[in-house]
Amino acid sequence: MRILVKVLKGSECAVSISSGASIMDIKQQLQSQVSIPVDQQKLIYQGKALLDEKTIEHYKIGDGAKLFLMLKKPGAGATPATSSSTPSQTPIKSPDVAPMAVDTPQEEEFTLPDDPSGFWKKLSDFLKRHFTDKDAIKVLKEFKKNHDRGLNSLSLDDIERLAANKLRNEDKLYHSLRS
Template identity: 40%
Template sequence: MHLTVKILNGEECTLAASPSSLVSDVKEQVQALLSIPVADQKLLFKGKALLDAKPLKDYGVEDSCKITLVVKKSTLKTLDSSNPTSPQVPSPTEPERPVWEKMRVFLRRHFRERDVEAVLQEFKKEFERNLYSLSLDDIERFAITKLRQA
């Protein structure tokens, strides 16, 4: 069967697989075709994340189906960590976002001054990690909840 793998930025590729092919096999083909490391790939089908060890047939993937590829930011973050203007740590000339300043004020009430920056940096890292691990299902649930409240 032939599958189309589409990246959220619009790029796509077509590859061949069988219903018994593992998701990890598909990821390896994507790596060969698009040069995206397997570790940085998250494949979605009908909004559901595909696990590497499962065959495509377990998800109902059939001939001519389209699978969405989300590229994780881990490789980009590793490369950016050496860059002083990385979004994770503002440069001295770049103003910090107001939410982080408010968080710093809050942390000062609960931690010693010398510990505040270390706790804030760890919180920022954890926040970014959680943000980038959201699935389309998570975002959809969040949006539906907020739309119902409006």
């Protein structure tokens, strides 16, 4: 089977592989074609990040499907062999800051970002109805961090696709209003 992979900066390459092959097999072929190390590759299909150990069949990727190749940020994410499931209790020492345990939440003010649409204020109000103020701030911070991470990972192709979709929808609305 032949799979197309959209690579950074608009280029595209094809990978010929069997349907029982793993995502790692695709990454290894890509490494030889585009000179991006396997450990820096992140493959996306239908908006989902693909796991190395899963197969093409698992994700129902068919002949002629298009995958998107993104670069992982250096040091992003720990491998299972190096990650720990329990938080460290070792105090963090800094010359200007008193020692603090790693798993102790910091009490700090969270200011909402400039937001002409009012989205962050509405989300904050919603969370405060369902959580304590302290927990609502924690959830809002995490949501904002994930939101920013998602925006920063958008490629030019992603932005182009979003813009085209938005313009198409507005064009349909315009024509339906004129009729």
